Amino acid sequence: MIVQRQVWHDYTKYLIADGYGSVQLELYEKEQNFGGTAFIYGLYVCHSYRGNHLGDALLDQAEFCAKHAGHKAVFLEWEEKDSPKWVFEWYLRLGYKEVESDKHGYLLKKELK
Ligand SMILES: CC(C)(COP(=O)(O)OP(=O)(O)OC[C@H]1O[C@@H](n2cnc3c(N)ncnc32)[C@H](O)[C@@H]1OP(=O)(O)O)[C@@H](O)C(=O)NCCC(=O)NCCS
Incomplete structure (x- = not known):
């Protein structure tokens, strides 16, 4: 798995990728509109490779990077x-909890222990 840490002027981005999937993580110093400082997005595994626990591994790595950064x-x-x-x-099984919802979906939060 490749983890590229990109330092931008107001946030740090982690691009976490494997040949068949990727996920991104943005880390901020100050609390953002979503209510926190760490946001995971763009989790995606190629259709032909789904169901092989790569999504699980990518999400785990993103959570590890956020925790490691404090x-x-x-x-x-x-x-x-x-x-x-x-x-x-699946997110609920992994410990994510609902923060807010609308008719389109949910904002979820997981405490990092
Ligand atoms: C969501 C996604 C990243 C999951 O990746 P994946 O590598 O296929 O998932 P995993 O093999 O790691 O499985 C994750 C969990 O989902 C379950 N799962 C996998 N495929 C499933 C399916 N078709 N139906 C029901 N559950 C399924 C697995 O059993 C596993 O749960 P468990 O660990 O409790 O047993 C992938 O399906 C994807 O890219 N989907 C399209 C984009 C998307 O929806 N991204 C999420 C945006 S919020």
Whole structure:
């Protein structure tokens, strides 16, 4: 797995990738509109490679990077238009909790222990 740490003027981005999938993490010093300082997005595994626990490994690596950088929680969004309901249920199994919802989906938060 490749982890590229990109330092931008107001945030740090982690691009975490494997040949078949990737995820991104943004880390901020100050609390953002979503209610925290660490946001995971763009989790995607190639269709032909799904179901091989790569999504699990990518998300785990993103959470590890946030924790290693000193963040206490990570946030992500699940939206019905992009992702099936089982993905939302998987996030709940991993310890993500609902922060807010609208008719399109949920903002979820996981405390990093
Ligand atoms: C969501 C996604 C990243 C998961 O990646 P993946 O490598 O296929 O997932 P994994 O093999 O790591 O499985 C993750 C969990 O989902 C479950 N799962 C996998 N495929 C499933 C399916 N088709 N139906 C129901 N559950 C499924 C697995 O059992 C596992 O749960 P467990 O660890 O509790 O047993 C991938 O399906 C994807 O890229 N989807 C399109 C983009 C997307 O929806 N991204 C999320 C945006 S919020």
